[in-house]
Amino acid sequence: MKITVVGGGYVGLVSGACLADLGHDVTIIDTVSAKVDMINSKKPPIYEKGLLDILKRTVGKNLTASTKYENVSESDVSLICVGTPPKKDGSANLDYIKSAAASIGEELKKKSEKYHVVAVKSTVPPGTTEGIVKTTVLEYSGRNDEDVGFSMNPEFLREGLAVEDFMHPDRIVIGSSDKRAGDVIEQMYEKLNGDVLHTGITAAEMIKYTSNAFLATKISFSNEIGNICKSLSIDVYEVMKGVGMDHRISPYFLNAGAGFGGSCFPKDVSALVSLAEEKDQNPILLKSVLDVNKTQPLKMTEILKSRLCSLKNKKIAVLGLAFKDNTDDIRDSRSIPVIEALILEEADVFAFDPMASDNMKNIYPEINYCKTALEALKDAEGCLVMTEWPEFSKLNDEFNQMKSKIIIEGRHILTIDEKEGICW
Ligand SMILES: NC(=O)C1=CN([C@@H]2O[C@H](COP(=O)(O)OP(=O)(O)OC[C@H]3O[C@@H](n4cnc5c(N)ncnc54)[C@H](O)[C@@H]3O)[C@@H](O)[C@H]2O)C=CC1
Numbered sequence: 001m002k003i004t005v006v007g008g009g010y011v012g013l014v015s016g017a018c019l020a021d022l023g024h025d026v027t028i029i030d031t032v033s034a035k036v037d038m039i040n041s042k043k044p045p046i047y048e049k050g051l052l053d054i055l056k057r058t059v060g061k062n063l064t065a066s067t068k069y070e071n072v073s074e075s076d077v078s079l080i081c082v083g084t085p086p087k088k089d090g091s092a093n094l095d096y097i098k099s100a101a102a103s104i105g106e107e108l109k110k111k112s113e114k115y116h117v118v119a120v121k122s123t124v125p126p127g128t129t130e131g132i133v134k135t136t137v138l139e140y141s142g143r144n145d146e147d148v149g150f151s152m153n154p155e156f157l158r159e160g161l162a163v164e165d166f167m168h169p170d171r172i173v174i175g176s177s178d179k180r181a182g183d184v185i186e187q188m189y190e191k192l193n194g195d196v197l198h199t200g201i202t203a204a205e206m207i208k209y210t211s212n213a214f215l216a217t218k219i220s221f222s223n224e225i226g227n228i229c230k231s232l233s234i235d236v237y238e239v240m241k242g243v244g245m246d247h248r249i250s251p252y253f254l255n256a257g258a259g260f261g262g263s264c265f266p267k268d269v270s271a272l273v274s275l276a277e278e279k280d281q282n283p284i285l286l287k288s289v290l291d292v293n294k295t296q297p298l299k300m301t302e303i304l305k306s307r308l309c310s311l312k313n314k315k316i317a318v319l320g321l322a323f324k325d326n327t328d329d330i331r332d333s334r335s336i337p338v339i340e341a342l343i344l345e346e347a348d349v350f351a352f353d354p355m356a357s358d359n360m361k362n363i364y365p366e367i368n369y370c371k372t373a374l375e376a377l378k379d380a381e382g383c384l385v386m387t388e389w390p391e392f393s394k395l396n397d398e399f400n401q402m403k404s405k406i407i408i409e410g411r412h413i414l415t416i417d418e419k420e421g422i423c424w
């Protein structure tokens, strides 16, 4: 199958590379020429485990990247994977979606014999695929919806595990305007084993928001229970282990701590709140999910301040800058409000992250970036652990180099005894 992937970011690049690895002919289109050049040189612009090997196997054979849309009309499917970032009011900015749909439409105008399916993989509010993508593609192409099909095929991959998740999905959701379009998308995934669910287009759009909102709710719920547990001197991890053994609950996403970051949970829950409010609903549960998440990281600096009295001019180690382990992505990382608070308290911040320091330097050039955890910890008076990097579990003697061993953990990752959890 010939596939055009529009947008070469986390979702587009991983999806495009994996689809090429499954044997399809794939062209990734991105407006940023530096990204396109890197992909064509087999250098992933983002870090994802396994991605480099796939690019080595496929670029120059059945995977190519381009800034031009010229191959669209020859392909069977175009997958829209551009960003849908939050606007100031929390609603989703759909400008990139509209512009991608217009460019696809212009290309489809040129050769109009071949049946083509436009599928949206980006996370979009219900109504977007039909209300914006379909109308724009049909307007710009001059075609009708008999020879262009439309689908919404949400992506559920996690950063850091993106290749693994794409290749081994729990489910493949295919929302489509008609059976023909849905069957083309199903065929695209025929080599994968996930359960396939065909739905209407708006239901598929809503499945994506609901999945992310539910996972975010599990985390904020665990954090609230964790805060209660801390006040009662109970270990929330022991509690959640017992709770998660009920198969109706499941043990996943019950890790209490500094809260959820990343480019999707905060953005998607806010967009769902905004959608609900547009329809005169008051989504109190979802608003609380965001409220718990906002206050959670600041509890860490509060605890630290209560232990040290003042943070002024004190060396504080921040371990972990990425929003989670195995990624260099710092979007909405819980370490951002923590660094902000430490700067306000005039602390001397010494940060270490195995991958994300360069990205954080662009936001906070004024703090110190260390090459090792030891460099950050040596003579520090306090330490905040912000990311669940597995290698932090191996740290032991390094903590003995601290001036005072006050260690507040926002993730349940350390194995040493002298530590305090944010909510356990
Ligand atoms: N990052 C993730 O783990 C996941 C993201 N999603 C959703 O997928 C969508 C994309 O997310 P990411 O890949 O993280 O975004 P990203 O920001 O990493 O990538 C988007 C890419 O699209 C390109 N682009 C923008 N406008 C374009 C246009 N008109 N034509 C061609 N390229 C264009 C940008 O240059 C950028 O490289 C979002 O809706 C997100 O919510 C869904 C599942 C997982």
Ligand SMILES: O=C(O)[C@H]1O[C@H](OP(=O)(O)OP(=O)(O)OC[C@H]2O[C@@H](n3ccc(=O)[nH]c3=O)[C@H](O)[C@@H]2O)[C@H](O)[C@@H](O)[C@@H]1O
Pocket (backbone or CB within 6 Å): 123, 155, 156, 157, 158, 159, 160, 212, 215, 219, 252, 253, 254, 255, 256, 257, 258, 259, 260, 261, 262, 263, 264, 265, 323, 324, 388
């Ligand atoms: O739509 C998306 O972009 C993606 O969002 C999340 O994936 P991702 O944000 O990459 O990472 P997660 O592993 O879900 O972690 C998100 C945040 O929650 C935190 N988290 C996770 C699990 C947990 O139990 N507790 C907890 O605080 C992590 O530290 C991290 O900050 C979803 O897990 C994916 O299914 C979805 O496709």
